[in-house]
Amino acid sequence: MKISDWHDRFKLQSSWTRDLRNFIFGKVDARPGQSLLDVGVGTGALLDEYIGRGLQVTGLDLDLENCQFAHLHPSKPVIFNADAHHMPFKEHQFDLTVTHYVLLWVHDPAQVVSEMARVTKPGGYVIAFAEPDYLSRIDYPEVFQDIGKIQNRSLAFRGVDLSMGRKLGHIFRTIGLRDVRLGLLAGQWRYPEKDVFDHEWDIIAFDLGGMVPVDEILAMKDRALKSWLNGEATVFIPTFYAYGMV
């Protein structure tokens, strides 16, 4: 996939968690003018939203191409190409240090959350907006179970911790953050439509590629689309959030 396709994907993914971010920003009393560090900023899918809130955004990502894409944002945000395990910042620099679908990809999430706490001001907040738990996924009916299993294998092969979500609370509670809150993003589904399926399928096909022969992928797509359009399909991946004060 091209980087602009990934950006569209990240935008869609971030729209599912927008209400949750509004809820958490309210809880931590985020105010215009505060500084925010987005750890694993990716292509910058959340920049519009953070900047729209009047926050002073800095981004950090390990992937140079993502950093360059995020830097194209009209606000020309400061983006650091660096590893979240060792951030190039002094202590207590940011009011809010946030991350979204990133801890599942890093090799030591507790170290990353500790780093997030280190660079956050006393009284400021560390927030993980969304960390999925793929091992607890619900996929129905059988064709989606088959797809889910292959997708999990593909993610694990690429280094994802499939049970990150369930570990989030322990990490936040044991690195010394105060008043830690932990929760789960609720699911809500519109009546299934073909364009949503097509969008989802692009990602599924990306994950299945290299794992399954092409004719099998196409046969699965046919079965999955029929099941989707008759309203039978249920796909749910429990996704956790956590926040705590420094």
Ligand SMILES: C[S@@+](CC[C@H](N)C(=O)[O-])C[C@H]1O[C@@H](n2cnc3c(N)ncnc32)[C@H](O)[C@@H]1O
């Ligand atoms: C699924 S993307 C999420 C991007 C963005 N947070 C969003 O929600 O659109 C995960 C991002 O984490 C970044 N990442 C993975 N490991 C990292 C690390 N050790 N340090 C910094 N960024 C990392 C990847 O390069 C990628 O951009």
